[in-house]
Structures are given as C-alpha cells and as structure tokens.
Amino acid sequence: MSNCRVCAGPLTEFLDLGRQPNSDAFPRPDETDGEFFFRLAVGRCGTCTTVQLMEEVPRERMFHRDYPYHSSGSSVMREHFENTAHRLLATEATGPDPFVVEIGCNDGVMLATVGEAGVRHLGVDPSQGVADEARSKGVRVRTAFFEEATARDIAAAEGRADVVYAANTLCHIPYLDSVFRGLDALLKPDGVLVFEDPYLGDIVERTSFDQIYDEHFYFFTARSVRNTARRHGFELVDVLRLPVHGGEVRYTLARLGARVPKPAVAELLAEEESRALAAPATLERFAADVRRTRDELVTLLTGLRAQGRRVVAYGATAKSATVANYCGIGPELVSSVHDTTPAKQGRLTPGSHIPVHPPEAFADPYPDYALLFAWNHAEEIMSKEQEFRASGGKWILYTPTVHVL
Ligand code: SAM
Ligand code: TMP
Ligand code: ZN
Numbered sequence: 001m002s003n004c005r006v007c008a009g010p011l012t013e014f015l016d017l018g019r020q021p022n023s024d025a026f027p028r029p030d031e032t033d034g035e036f037f038f039r040l041a042v043g044r045c046g047t048c049t050t051v052q053l054m055e056e057v058p059r060e061r062m063f064h065r066d067y068p069y070h071s072s073g074s075s076v077m078r079e080h081f082e083n084t085a086h087r088l089l090a091t092e093a094t095g096p097d098p099f100v101v102e103i104g105c106n107d108g109v110m111l112a113t114v115g116e117a118g119v120r121h122l123g124v125d126p127s128q129g130v131a132d133e134a135r136s137k138g139v140r141v142r143t144a145f146f147e148e149a150t151a152r153d154i155a156a157a158e159g160r161a162d163v164v165y166a167a168n169t170l171c172h173i174p175y176l177d178s179v180f181r182g183l184d185a186l187l188k189p190d191g192v193l194v195f196e197d198p199y200l201g202d203i204v205e206r207t208s209f210d211q212i213y214d215e216h217f218y219f220f221t222a223r224s225v226r227n228t229a230r231r232h233g234f235e236l237v238d239v240l241r242l243p244v245h246g247g248e249v250r251y252t253l254a255r256l257g258a259r260v261p262k263p264a265v266a267e268l269l270a271e272e273e274s275r276a277l278a279a280p281a282t283l284e285r286f287a288a289d290v291r292r293t294r295d296e297l298v299t300l301l302t303g304l305r306a307q308g309r310r311v312v313a314y315g316a317t318a319k320s321a322t323v324a325n326y327c328g329i330g331p332e333l334v335s336s337v338h339d340t341t342p343a344k345q346g347r348l349t350p351g352s353h354i355p356v357h358p359p360e361a362f363a364d365p366y367p368d369y370a371l372l373f374a375w376n377h378a379e380e381i382m383s384k385e386q387e388f389r390a391s392g393g394k395w396i397l398y399t400p401t402v403h404v405l
Contacts, residue, residue, distance in 0.1 A: 002043065002054050002055075004045035004047065004048060004050060004052065005050075005052060005056070005174045005175070005176070005217070005218075006045065006048050006050045006052075006176060006177075006224075006227070006228050006231070007045060007047050007048040007050075007227075007231065009045045009046055009047025009048060010045070010046045010047070011043035011044065011045055011046075011052070011054060012043055012044055012046060012280065013041050013042065013043040013054055014042060014043060014044060014280070014283040014284055014286075014287050015041065015042045015209070015212070015283070015286070015287040015290060016039070016040075016041040017040040017041065017042075017209070017212060017290075017322055017325075017326045018039070018040065018325065018326055019037045019038075019039060019040075019325070019351075020037060020038060020039075020040040020213065020214065020321060020322060020325050020326075020351065021035050021036060021037055021321060021325065021350035021351035022035075022036055022057065022061055022062060022214055022321075022350060023213040023214050023215060023318035023319070023321035023322070023350060024062065024067060024068055024069055024215070024318050024321075024350070025061075025350050026068065026316070026343070026344045026347035026348060026349065026350060026356060027347060027348050027350070027353075028346075028347055028348070029347075029348060029355075032348065032353060035350065035351065036057075036061060037351070038055055038057055038214065039054070039055055040053070040055070040212065040213065040214070040322065040326075041053070041054040041055065042054065042212055042219070044278060044280065044283055048224060048227045048228065048231075049221070049223055049224050049227065049278045050218060050220075050224040050227070050228065051200055051218070051219040051220075051221075051224070051278060051283070052174075052217055052218050052219070053212075053214075053216075053217050056174050056217065057214040059126070059145060061214075062172075062214060062215055063125075063126045063127045063145070063172075064126070064127060064128075065127065065128040065129050066129055066343070067127035067129060067130060068341055068343040068344055069106070069130070069318065069341075070106070070107050070130060070133070070341060071106040071107055071109040071130075072107050072108075072109045073340055073341060074377055074380060075380060076244070076377065076379070076380050077109065077244065078109060080242075080244050081109045081110040081113070081167070082110075082113050084110055084165075084167070085110050085111070085112075085113035085114050085117075086113065088100060088114070088163055088165060088194065089114065089117055089119060092162055092163040092192060092194070093114075093119055093162050093163055094162075095162060097120060098119055098120065098162045098163075099120045099121070099122075099158065099159060099160070099161045099162055100114050100119060100120070100121040100122075100161065100162065100163050100164075100165065101121070101122050101123075101124065101154065101161045101163070101164045101165070101186065102121070102122075102123045102124070102164070102165045102166065103124050103125075103146040103164060103165070103166035103169050103170065103179075103195075104124070104125055104146075104166055104167065104168065104169025104170075104172070105123025105124065105125050105131070105134055105139065105141060106125060106127070106130045106134065107130045107133040107134050107137075108123065108133065108134030108135075108137045108139035108141070110165065110167065111123050111134065111139045111140075112134070112137045112138065112139055115137070115138050115139050115140070116138075120158075121139070121140060122140050122141070122142060122154060122158060123139055123140065123141040123142070124141070124142050124144055124145075124146045124150060124154070125141060125142075125143065125144075126143060126144055126145045127143075128143050129343075131143045142154070146173075146179060146182065147175060147178040147179060147182055148178045148179075148181040148182040148185070149182075150182065151179075151181075151182025151183065151185050151186040152182065152185045152186075154186055155185050155186045160186060160187060160188040160191065161186050161187055161188065161191055162188055162191050162192075163191060163192050163193075163194060164183060164186060164187060164191070164192075164193045164194070165193075165194045165195065166193070166194075166195040166196075167195065167196050167197075168196070168197060168198075168245065168248075169195070169197075170195045170197055170218075171197040171198065171216050171217060171218045171219070171220060172215045172216065172217060173217065174217045174218075176218075176228060176232075177232070180229075180231075180232035180233075180234065181232070183232075183234070184232070184233065187255070189255065189258065190254070190255075190258055190259075191254075191255075192237070192252050192253060192254050192259075193234070193251075193252070193253040194250060194251070194252050194253075195250070195251055195253075196242055196244075196248045196249065196250040196251070197218070197220055197248055197249070198211045198216065198219065198245055198246065198247065198248050199220065199221070199241065199247050199248050199249040200219040200220060200221045200224075200277060200278065201221065201247070201249075201271075201272065201275075201277055202246060202247025202248070203219060203246075203247075203286075204277065204282060204283075204286045205247075205400070206246060206247065206399045206400040207286065207289040207290060207293055207399055207400055207401070208246050208247075208399045208400075209286075209290040209293070209322065209323075209326075210317075210319035210320065210322045210323045210373075210399075211246065211319060212322055213318055213319060213321055213322045215318060220249070220251070221272050221277055221278055222236065222239050222249065222251070222265065222268040222269050222272055223269060223272055223273075223277075223278065224278065225251050225253075226265075226269070229253045230256070233255060233256050234253040234254065234255060234256060235253065235254055235255070235256045235257070235258075235259070235261065236251060236252070236253055236261065236265055237252050237253065237254045237259045237260070237261045237262060237265065238250075238251070238252035238261070238262045238264060238265060239251055239252070239262075239264050239265055239268045240264065241268075244376070245376045246375070246376040246399070249268070293398055293399075293401065293402060294326060294327045296398075296401070296402040297323075297327055297329075297396075297398050297402050298327050298328065298329070300396065300402055300404075301329065301333045301334070301371075301396075302333065304368070304369060305332070305333055309368040309369060310335065310367040310368050310369070311333065311334050311335070311367060311368065311369040311370070311371060311396070312334060312335055312336045312337065312338065312362065312367040312369075312370055312371070313334045313336070313337040313338070313354065313370065313371040313372075313373050314337070314338050314339075314359075314362070314370045314371070314372050314373060314374060314381060314385075315337070315338075315339055315372065315373040315374020315375075315377065315381065316337045316338075316339035316341065316344045316349055316356045316373065317373050317374050317376075319373065319376075320337070320349065320373035320374075321349065321350045321351060321352070323373065323398065324349060324351065324352035324354065325350075325351040325352055329352060329354075329371075330352050330353060330354060331352075331353060331354050331355065334354055334371055335354070335355075335367075336354060336355050336356070336357045336361070337349055337354050337355070337356050337357070337373065338356075338357055338358065338359045338361060338362040339356050339357075339358070339359070340358070340359055344356045345357060345358050359385075362385070362388070363387065363388070366387075366388050366391050366392075366393045367393060368392075368393065368394070369393065369394050369395075369396050369404070370388065370393060370394075370395055370396065371396045371398075372395050372396065372397050375397055375398075375399055378397070382395065389405075
C-alpha cells in the first residue's frame with residue numbers, strides 16, 4: 001500500500017490506467033527502444049481526502065531542457081494569462097515596488113505582461129528550453145525546481161514576494177511540504193499564493209480521465225486544498241472556477257488568520273459536500289465511467305477502421321498519452337496526429353507510436369474522422385479548421401461521453 005504524499009495517511013486505489021510512458025516524451029522513429037514506462041493508477045487518501053497518483057515519476061524525467069509544452073501555443077490561453085496578470089497587478093501587487101514570483105512560468109506567457117508593466121518579477125522553471133523562451137520576452141527566470149531551498153535563495157537575494165502564482169504546476173509537485181516551507185520563507189506576512197489546476201469536480205463530471213498522467217500528480221478539491229494548506233499554516237481564502245483546460249479552480253491561500261475567507265470558499269466546500277465529490281463511491285462510479293468510455297471509443301474506432309474510413313487525431317496533448325495507451329490506440333486505428341508544436345512534429349506519440357505531423361498536413365487530404373485529443377481547445381481548433389467539416393469530415397470526442405460531431 002502507498003501512503004499519501006500530503007499527510008502519510010493510507011491511500012486506496014480506485015482506478016488503474018495501466019502501463020504508461022512519460023506523456024511529454026515524443027521519441028524519434030528510431031528511438032522507441034529506450035522508452036520509460038510506469039504504472040499509472042490513482043488513489044484517495046482516507047485521512048485528508050487528497051486524490052493522487054499511486055506512483056511518482058522522478059521529476060527530472062519529465063521537466064528538463066527539452067520539455068516540449070509551450071503555454072503560448074493557444075490564443076485562448078494567451079488571453080487568459082494576460083487577463084490573469086492584469087488581475088494580479090490590480091489586486092495583489094499593489095504596494096510600493098511589488099514583487100511577483102511565478103512557479104512554472106514556462107515560456108513567460110503570464111509574466112511577460114507583468115514585466116511589460118514594469119513590475120519586479122521572477123519566474124522559476126526547471127525546463128531550460130521554455131525558460132530561455134521566456135527570457136527572450138524580457139522575463140526574468142531562474143532555471144530551477146521550486147522547493148524550500150530555491151525559495152529561501154530567492155527571498156535572500158531579492159526580498160519577499162507579495163504574490164506567488166502557479167498555473168498547471170502545483171498539481172505537478174508531489175513534494176508540497178517543501179513547497180509550503182518555501183512559501184513561508186518567501187511570502188510577505190500578508191502575501192498570497194494564487195494557483196490554478198484542473199478541478200476534480202470537472203474531471204469526475206466530464207469523465208475527463210485523460211487529465212490523469214505522469215505530470216498531474218494531484219487532483220485537487222477545495223476540501224483537499226484547505227486541508228493541505230492548514231497543515232502548513234495557510235488558509236484557503238478564495239476560490240474561482242475557471243473554464244480553461246476543461247475546468248479548473250483558482251485557489252488563493254494566505255497565512256492562517258491573515259485574511260477573512262471569501263464566501264465563495266464555503267459555497268464550493270458545501271457543493272463538494274452535497275455531491276460527495278471525493279467519497280469512495282463517487283470515485284468508483286467515475287472509474288466505471290472511464291472503463292465504459294474506453295470500450296465505446298475502441299468499438300467506434302475499430303468499426304470505422306473495418307469500414308475503411310480514414311481516422312487521424314488532432315492535438316498531440318500530454319493528456320492523449322493516457323487515452324492512447326489505456327485504450328490501445330496506435331497507428332493501425334489512428335494514422336497520424338496533427339499538432340502545431342515543432343518539437344513534437346516528425347516524432348511519435350509516447351508509447352502508442354502514432355506519427356505527429358504539422359496541422360498543414362491535416363488538409364492534405366482531409367480524413368473522414370478526426371479524434372480531438374485537444375478537446376480542451378475545441379472552440380479554437382474547430383473554428384480554425386472549419387473547412388474540415390465543410391468538406392464532410394467529422395470530429396470524434398470522448399468527453400463527457402464518446403460522440404461524433
Ligand atoms: N504555467 C504554464 C501554463 O499554465 O501553461 C505552464 C504549465 S506546464 C504544464 C508546467 C510547468 O511547470 C513546466 O514548464 C515545468 O517545467 C514546470 N515545473 C514542474 N515542476 C516544477 C517545480 N517544482 N518548480 C517550478 N516549475 C516546475
Ligand atoms: P494542452 O491541452 O496540454 O494545452 O496541449 C495542447 C496541444 O495541442 C499542444 O501540443 C498544442 C496543440 N494545439 C494545436 O495543435 N493546435 C491548436 O490550435 C491548439 C490550441 C493546440
Ligand atoms: Zn492524506
């Protein structure tokens with residue numbers, strides 16, 4: 001039995017997604033022999049209710065010089081982070097000479113706006129390629145993993161921060177105890193941590209099991225975040241549901257007693273309670289929904305293939321590694337995946353070995369069906385690929401249920 005990474009309580013496994021690769025490791029066609037695999041399974045802590053992976057993948061295997069994910073690849077996300085920056089500047093970075101730190105700044109998609117406003121800032125990200133890209137936009141970055149030692153160094157060198165922000169990154173960090181000790185050293189007495197991550201409530205509601213992969217270690221709820229924060233002397237003082245990436249929550253934590261929690265916190269906690277969000281029965285039901293989705297998707301793709309239809313996929317997302325490897329979808333069912341990321345093109349999808357081609361090749365000629373792996377960017381992708389449907393093509397989606405559009 002594994003133990004909870006937050007409180008050491010007992011974990012009960014509720015979903016096994018099998019043998020899985022690093023979701024962002026796209027091998028060259030001649031490199032598939034050396035792929036790393038681990039067992040992807042999810043459990044719930046019987047003590048603090050935090051939902052988390054049963055097995056931890058070493059961080060250096062995931063976040064390194066060649067980490068291929070570029071946050072600026074989506075226009076919707078660029079706008080989201082520009083708005084986020086303006087909001088942080090208006091609400092938290094308001095004193096004289098404020099200091100904003102971002103954990104997991106990636107290519108500078110959020111901090112570029114903070115820098116342009118002339119506000120002192122620092123990004124922390126271990127992935128050197130994306131960090132260099134942030135630097136080319138004028139963003140200051142430390143190439144490092146955020147943890148206690150990094151935070152202490154920053155506080156000593158640059159002073160304390162008004163706000164530490166993290167998007168789609170805190171859920172990647174199993175060692176939250178070290179992160180919280182770091183936050184305690186880095187934040188001013190009234191400083192806050194603002195972070196946003198995929199919300200377990202949306203994952204369960206939409207059966208979006210592809211949010212589960214090596215990098216996503218935790219699947220937070222307001223309740224589990226509040227429990228975790230309190231262990232480390234912090235309080236959950238605000239929550240905001242966000243539509244991005246298939247449904248997220250933005251959490252604001254302040255030191256215990258420093259701020260009065262906003263009514264939104266009690267409201268979300270009550271909603272989680274009334275839907276028994278992290279109850280074992282709810283999670284078992286979710287696992288059954290996941291197995292049904294797998295069976296329906298495989299039946300659909302196998303049937304199309306038997307009818308001689310050409311099916312490709314769109315968006316070589318990290319999420320899609322879980323779908324392809326769990327469902328056994330390889331090049332014999334889906335002949336290619338189209339993606340804008342240069343570092344993924346000309347390579348194969350992790351574990352499932354579907355060739356990744358640029359989006360331009362999607363129209364050359366259009367397939368009969370396209371499996372939308374990047375369903376969280378559906379609006380953006382469908383609007384730029386309108387010709388596909390006009391030419392008779394159909395989209396396949398698998399969340400909340402398998403359906404064809
Ligand atoms: N914040 C961006 C966004 O929301 O699009 C990037 C998210 S990306 C999925 C996760 C980022 O977190 C990667 O750039 C990765 O290198 C970084 N990361 C992972 N572990 C980290 C840690 N301990 N400290 C700082 N950054 C980390
Ligand atoms: P994400 O779901 O983790 O943000 O990954 C989205 C992936 O989809 C990423 O590899 C970039 C790709 N993509 C496209 O190919 N075209 C697009 O229009 C968008 C928004 C993303
Ligand atoms: Zn626990």
